[in-house]
Amino acid sequence: MLKDITLGQFFPGDTLVHRLDARTKLIWLLLYIVALFQAKSWWSYGLVIAVTVLCMAVSRISPKNIFKGLKPMLFIIVLTGLLNIFYTTGTPILPGWIVTWEGIGRAVAMILRITLLIAGTFLLTYTTSPIALTDGLEKLLTPLKKLHVPVHEMTIMMSMALRFIPTLIEETDKIMSAQKARGADFETGRLIDRARALLPILVPLFVSAFRRADELAVAMESRCYHGGEGRTRMKQMKLQSIDYLALIFGLVFLAAVIVLRHFGL
Template identity: 60%
Template sequence: MLKDITLGQYFPGESVMHRLDPRTKLVALIVYVVMLFVAKGTASYLLCAVCAAVLIAMSRVAPRLILKSLKPVIVIVIFTAVLNMLYTPGRELVSFWIFKITAEGVYNGVFMAVRIIMLVAVTSLLTYTTSPIALTDAIEHLLSPLKKLKVPVHEFAMMMTIALRFIPTLIEETDKIMSAQKARGADFESGNLLRRAKALIPVLVPLFVSAFRRADELAVAMECRLYHGGEGRTRLNVLRFSRLDAAAAVLVICFVAGVVLLNRVSL
């Protein structure tokens, strides 16, 4: 049950998307998201969609997995689309009771839905092709100018790394404890809300106990290896921009230019 969570899951691979520097990918993603909101009209949207499709194809991640990542947002997509359909003023198409659907509403609704879907698909593509460690490294690098303002960037990145690192461990542990309590006849599936909440106590207590134990052990292990924060720390895998990243940067610039141009065309 808990194993079905795919959001933020990394699938190792050797594709172009996997080999790109995580900083490039992160910046490109931010640019892409911004452009999604800048884009106006069918032509620019089409360009965004084609880009998303090409990126997915290049990553060699199974399209089924991308679809799976969309599952949790379906409700939001439908909700936004319907709201847009009903509340956009304009030429009336159909009306019933207090609602009226306008042509502009349908248009807006569809675009909103497409926008959210592409946003989630491309974002999950980043987490599918980038290991959490690489991602936090990239964030630390990109935020490092803030160090001058005495923001503890390294500490935040380390906390994020550890948190990400322990998500699968804790999920596994939860699974194990749930199984152990199920073996003792615990029932998590029936009864009303209160009963179900109560049924979680036998899981949560051991889980917290073990989380604290793990945190303690990790702190000791880090101290044994003389961890003292970010100052003077060197890395095993130094992030380096390659020609691939330069190519990606050019493509991103082309994409931005393309969207801006197409925006004008359709206006």
């Protein structure tokens, strides 16, 4: 069922990682990604993996959930791996083969890189509620307001989109069940048949999405929503000492990876 899609789903909890400020975690993810792309040697990959596993352990997110989230990306991961295996020149593993040792090495590195990238991102979304995430993003992007970037509007759009993903999934589920109850078949048939079978889902889904958007606009307006100007928050975000510690840890981690790269390790 559609409910099993875990893409960016929040798992409530009360661990150290859950308690960190959303801004800290966003910056952390940024540092993590930079570190990941700086990693070149197996040593540095090992370090990144160690840090990822550590974060997973601290946040008590089971690897099973991470792998479940990786499933939709499996195709891209495998494809990247295959392309790297076949299109890298170097010493063939057997004389006359296209597959080279370098190719295998690169394929493994690319697969690791993508997997870790997704795992890191999932760690953020699994441990941070969407609301906190967009609030954090808005706070982080505040300086851009000076350049007349509509930061508030962008983040409120984002939080609304995030807010309505589960609703729409639920709605899709419901419509699908209703059409299945009328004998609709989404699983068999040729590609064209299956694409056509989606119509009975998409039409009602769009109709209800527009209705919802309309209702939401009216609801917001009747509560005097007028954009970000002069808006106050119920939950004030404050960085705690653990946030600073986490950030320092992140910087040390990035520095370590860069140093490893510098020494060619």
